[in-house]
Amino acid sequence: MEILAYILISTGLIFFLGTTIGLLRFPDFYSRMHAAGKGDTLSTVLILLGCICIVSTQGGMNWLLGLKILLIINFIFIGSPTATHAMMDAGKKAGAEPWRKDSK
């Protein structure tokens, strides 16, 4: 169980590194949104699943903590794409230009 937890957490950290590099290297706001919206959700969900695995090995009343972490996962899973839409829409309405190949 602990090995599974470590595998999940390190996979999540690798995906988070990819998200960060994408956030730093992409040329415009819209494509940065791609990296943020996807990598953020997946890496957080993976790391929290690993936390559930660690918690459930400790015994006692810890299944309640596992359920609470599952509730956090639920909120992130619903909230993160919705926040991404809201920010994309704000950028579109505020007039951010999409990046083209010949614009640089």
Place this chain on the structure above:
Amino acid sequence: MKYLYSFIVLFAPWLVLSGKFDPLHVGMGIVCSLLVAYWSADLLFPDREATLADRLRQLAGFIGYIGWLFWEIILANLHVFRVALSPRMNELLAPSLVEFDTKLEKELSKFILANSITLTPGTVTVRVNGNKFLIHALTKKAADGLPGAMETRIANIFEITR
């Protein structure tokens, strides 16, 4: 019947969040959940005609859909990872805005479709306006694959007319 549904929906998070099972706390939870369920049951379940079997079937279909979506999210992250780490990134990128019509009708299924599009490879929903979806695609290949198999899957789960 709808009062019973919303009572269950409200009371389960109470038990999880409080974490105490002595009679005082559970009793307070029952009273609060009953009051809120009596006042606001109309907000939670807008379609009255659906039967219990319908709802259970939707729930089972939705859990299967979550599993499929999780695999798609992993693919999407590998895609972003590959694009972000490639040294010739500017040749790989071809951003474009695509607009298409959907045939879904319920608000809930539109919401799920928009969130799923955001989480699948190379596409992000910019705006939902009535039946029109405005999509920003990261590469050329992703822009061609819209709307894809996702719409029919959601339609199979949520849009069955009774």
Place this chain on the structure above:
Amino acid sequence: MLLVLIRAIKGPTVIDRLVAINVIGTKSIVLLLFAGILFGQLEMFVDIALGYGLLNYIVSIAASRYYQHRKCLEPVHAAQGRQPS
């Protein structure tokens, strides 16, 4: 997280900073859970993380709603310097 902070500081527009702040907020939930596991007091830290996740979501929605109505991406002093009104 520090690398995201770089984008938050030097981001060309306000929306870039907003995205970076959102990512940092989500990561701090994870950091809170790790702190709970390290200190052995996960009961307290899980509740804090739950509240923090909800607040982070509300912050993103509210800030993007504000910028939808403002229709300007530069910081305030630059925009005011260009066309005083």
